[in-house]
Amino acid sequence: MSAAAHPFLPPRSAHMLRRRASNLLILALAVAAALFAVAILIYLLLYVIVRGLPFLNVSFFTELPAAFGSSGGGMGEAVQGTLILVGLASIMGIPLGLCTGIYLSEFGRGSFAGAVRFTVMVLTGIPTIIFGLFAWVLIVIPSHGFSGLSGGVALGIIMIPIVASTSEEVLRLVPKEIREASLALGATEARTILSVVLPAALNGIITGIVLAMARIAGETAPLLMTAFGSTFWNADITQPMDALPLRIFVFTNSPYPIQISQAYAGSLVLIALIFIASFAVRWATGGFRRRR
Amino acid sequence: MKTTPLMQSNIAAQARRVSALTRRGTRGKRRLGDIIFRNFTLLFVLITLALVVGVAWILVSYSLPTITAFGFSFLTNQAFDPVHNVFGVAPAIFGTLVTSCFAIIFAVPIGIGAAIFLVEFCPLALRSMLAFVMELLVAIPSVVIGLWGFLVLASWLNSSGEPWLQSHLGFLPFFRGQPHGLGLLAAGIVLVIMILPLIISVSREVMLTVPQSQREALLALGATRWEVIRHVVLPASRVGIMGGIILALGRALGETMAVTMVIGNQATKPSASLFDTGYTLSSVIANQFGEATQGLFLSALLEAGLLVFLITLATNVLARWLVARMGRMSIGGLNT
Numbered sequence: 107m108s109a110a111a112h113p114f115l116p117p118r119s120a121h122m123l124r125r126r127a128s129n130l131l132i133l134a135l136a137v138a139a140a141l142f143a144v145a146i147l148i149y150l151l152l153y154v155i156v157r158g159l160p161f162l163n164v165s166f167f168t169e170l171p172a173a174f175g176s177s178g179g180g181m182g183e184a185v186q187g188t189l190i191l192v193g194l195a196s197i198m199g200i201p202l203g204l205c206t207g208i209y210l211s212e213f214g215r216g217s218f219a220g221a222v223r224f225t226v227m228v229l230t231g232i233p234t235i236i237f238g239l240f241a242w243v244l245i246v247i248p249s250h251g252f253s254g255l256s257g258g259v260a261l262g263i264i265m266i267p268i269v270a271s272t273s274e275e276v277l278r279l280v281p282k283e284i285r286e287a288s289l290a291l292g293a294t295e296a297r298t299i300l301s302v303v304l305p306a307a308l309n310g311i312i313t314g315i316v317l318a319m320a321r322i323a324g325e326t327a328p329l330l331m332t333a334f335g336s337t338f339w340n341a342d343i344t345q346p347m348d349a350l351p352l353r354i355f356v357f358t359n360s361p362y363p364i365q366i367s368q369a370y371a372g373s374l375v376l377i378a379l380i381f382i383a384s385f386a387v388r389w390a391t392g393g394f395r396r397r398r
Numbered sequence: 399m400k401t402t403p404l405m406q407s408n409i410a411a412q413a414r415r416v417s418a419l420t421r422r423g424t425r426g427k428r429r430l431g432d433i434i435f436r437n438f439t440l441l442f443v444l445i446t447l448a449l450v451v452g453v454a455w456i457l458v459s460y461s462l463p464t465i466t467a468f469g470f471s472f473l474t475n476q477a478f479d480p481v482h483n484v485f486g487v488a489p490a491i492f493g494t495l496v497t498s499c500f501a502i503i504f505a506v507p508i509g510i511g512a513a514i515f516l517v518e519f520c521p522l523a524l525r526s527m528l529a530f531v532m533e534l535l536v537a538i539p540s541v542v543i544g545l546w547g548f549l550v551l552a553s554w555l556n557s558s559g560e561p562w563l564q565s566h567l568g569f570l571p572f573f574r575g576q577p578h579g580l581g582l583l584a585a586g587i588v589l590v591i592m593i594l595p596l597i598i599s600v601s602r603e604v605m606l607t608v609p610q611s612q613r614e615a616l617l618a619l620g621a622t623r624w625e626v627i628r629h630v631v632l633p634a635s636r637v638g639i640m641g642g643i644i645l646a647l648g649r650a651l652g653e654t655m656a657v658t659m660v661i662g663n664q665a666t667k668p669s670a671s672l673f674d675t676g677y678t679l680s681s682v683i684a685n686q687f688g689e690a691t692q693g694l695f696l697s698a699l700l701e702a703g704l705l706v707f708l709i710t711l712a713t714n715v716l717a718r719w720l721v722a723r724m725g726r727m728s729i730g731g732l733n734t
Contacts (some may be wrong), residue, residue: 129622136519139511140528143598146591147535150546202449205442213436222443225450231645231714232453232707233652235680239687239703240453243460247691263453266446296435324539327654327680331687351541351655358545358659366549373542380537388530 154377158370166371171337171353177364181372183339184353187254190341191333191349192319194258195265199322200315202262203269207311210270211277212299229267237263238328246332254340254347257333261322268321272314272387276307313383313390320383324376326351350376454707461701464694472701478665478682480689485698487705489665493582493676497657498650500586500672501593506643508590509597516598517605518627529602535595544659547588552579552660560673571670580662583672588656593646600642604635604724641720648713652706654680679706 165180172179210223237260245256280303288298304311326349329335335352336345350372357369464472464485475486516529556579563573608631616626632639662675663685677685679702690696 125622125625129624132514132624132627133519136511136515139508140515140520140532142508143512143532143535143594144528146594147531147538150535150538150543150591153546153550154542202442202446205439206446209436209439209443213439222447225447227718228711228714229446229450231648231710233654233680233710235652235654235683236453236457236703236707239683239700240456242687243456243700244452247696263449266449270446294429295432297431299435320537324541326539326541327658327684330684351539354541354545355655355659358541358548369545373539373545376539377537377542380539381534384534384537 151377154370154373157367158372158374161364161367161371162374166368170339171365171368179364179368181348181350181353181368183336184348184350184372185375186339186341187333187336187348187352188323188350190254190343191257191261191329191347192323194255194343195261195322196315196319198259198262199265199318200269203266203318204273204311204315206266206270207273207277208299208304210274212295212303214274226267226270229263230271233327234260234264234325235327235330237261238331241328242331249344251344252332252334252346254333254343254345257329257347257349258343260328260332261325264322264325264328265318268318269315272317273307273311276310276314276390277303279310280306309390313387317383317387320380323379324351326355330355457700457704457707461697461704463697464701467694467697472698476665478686478698480686480695483694485694487679487682487698487702489668490677490679490682490702491705492668493585493661493681494651494678496582496672496676497585497589497661497678498647500582501589501650502643502647504586505590505594505597505646509594509642509646510601510639512594512598513601513605514627514631516602518623518631529599532595532598535591536599540592540653540655541659543588543591544656547584547656547660548580551587552584555579555581555584564673572672575669575671575673577673578662578675580660581673581675582661585657585661585676585678586672588660589650589653592653592656593650596646596649597642600645600721601635601639604638604642604721605631607638607724608634635724638721638724641717641724644713644720645717648710648717651713652680652710654684657681658684679703679709 165178166182167180167185168182169178169180170183171181206222206226210219210226213219214223240263241256241260245259246252249256284302284306285298288302289295293301329349329352333349333352334346335356336348340347354369354372354376357365357372360366360369468475468485472486473491474488475484476488477484477486478490479485512532516525516532520528556577560573560577560579560583564577567573612630612634613626616630617623621629657678658681661677661681663677663681664675666674666676682702683699683706686695686699690699
């Protein structure tokens with residue numbers, strides 16, 4: 107069929123060919139850019155898995171780092187320290203973040219709420235080392251010693267905006283009709299929020315909290331100057347405490363191949379934690395279906 | 399019976415009146431619990447606000463000694479010298495700007511390209527999965543990227559990457575001097591990886607707000623996909639994408655761990671060469687805090703922190719304002 111003869115098809119001119127060619131060129135460039143982004147992720151993941159997985163065994167979680175140069179050993183104290191630090195941070199970050207989220211979604215009107223929302227947004231963008239500096243100046247320097255407690259405070263502040271914004275978001279998703287039904291039955295505003303709205307949003311809130319915990323579990327910079335790191339079992343929060351990212355950081359500079367391999371194994375543990383949390387959040391907010 | 403709009407508004411008005419009456423009758427008894435609950439949450443909000451104010455106050459009050467001692471020369475002085483108690487962060491500002499600009503120059507075209515693919519070309523079935531996978535890149539802890547950057551990227555740059563650049567692009571001032579592996583180039587590359595997902599997710603969300611009908615209108619006129627992107631999608635989302643770029647710039651300027659691990663942390667004379675080692679404002683803090691417990695040294699570190707705080711505050715406010723102008727309350731993917 108001749109295109110020129112067809113009344114509804116544009117003529118095959120040089121101009122048309124040029125337009126098609128530039129369209130194809132852009133398509134190719136866009137595909138290349140997208141492939142690049144995905145390839146980097148897959149490459150980093152595979153690299154860490156290949157280097158780290160063979161060294162991920164029981165003693166990794168139960169033993170102290172081996173003496174320099176000898177093989178074996180693990181990162182048990184770092185795993186323990188990370189658990190304690192994340193627990194400390196949660197004690198501080200969850201109530202503050204959750205109440206801020208509840209306030210913003212349930213009472214959040216007017217200029218004060220706007221200011222709070224703005225502050226939470228700003229808090230998300232501040233580099234985490236700043237909160238490390240804050241805890242360092244406030245706790246470490248006056249007490250003349252690095253401590254798990256100061257690390258927990260620094261991580262706790264980082265948790266607040268993550269918990270606050272995810273809980274505000276999921277609380278807003280609770281349908282208005284459910285609130286109205288509760289109010290119409292005579293429940294007070296507080297009773298409605300505590301017994302109806304919060305339970306309805308509970309899955310989302312919990313996954314938000316899990317995400318925040320996973321995020322701070324991977325934080326290094328604020329812990330450098332607060333928890334500092336240690337190579338001993340230590341559950342005393344007034345003493346220096348180890349954490350997985352800190353141990354990874356120290357082992358990165360190690361001259362011993364076994365410690366470098368263990369740094370990869372630790373990285374793998376951190377990445378797995380965070381990916382599982384991200385998938386949970388995606389699942390809880392119905393993200394795979396809701397978003398275009 | 400059919401209800402007219404007038405009758406409906408009457409019914410609504412009556413319902414409002416009744417509910418107002420019943421509320422008034424029991425207000426005193428019911429409201430007490432509500433007031434306690436509301437003020438309880440408000441108390442926690444105020445604590446959060448107090449923490450933010452506390453962070454800003456600590457940064458400002460502790461950096462006052464260096465501010466009064468050095469004034470603006472703190473920003474222009476080359477030496478960060480605890481031995482002679484002279485402090486300046488010019489090399490750190492230089493390193494911060496060079497690495498961040500490098501990251502922006504490379505991450506922006508790739509990020510916008512990937513977003514264009516996701517929004518305009520990608521099959522619907524793949525779109526949400528791919529966007530999620532790209533956002534997962536944000537979730538990799540910066541110490542892990544630093545680990546890779548230090549052990550793999552830097553040694554590759556040292557043995558093959560930088561010599562190759564030198565022999566092929568050595569006529570440019572950026573690729574001269576002794577290859578070290580660790581240095582500004584490695585830090586810039588690491589930052590590209592770290593800010594790329596942010597640019598992709600903001601650009602993508604902004605492009606999605608462009609009404610489908612506008613695309614279809616141009617397609618119906620016989621435009622190609624690229625012409626639709628160039629004449630409809632990009633002009634309409636320009637402001638929001640700009641916001642995303644500034645947000646990414648803010649993150650690049652403040653990133654600490656991965657950069658500290660690959661930038662070399664040694665001052666060199668500022669030159670155009672990306673092979674040079676250097677340091678950034680945040681890597682100074684991460685490297686020097688051990689010895690600084692008092693006096694001007696401590697104050698100098700806090701002032702470096704204050705600079706990072708102010709820079710990221712400014713970029714964040716500007717970026718959110720630009721993105722908010724696109725008529726969106728929040729951007730997805732920023733909290734993950």
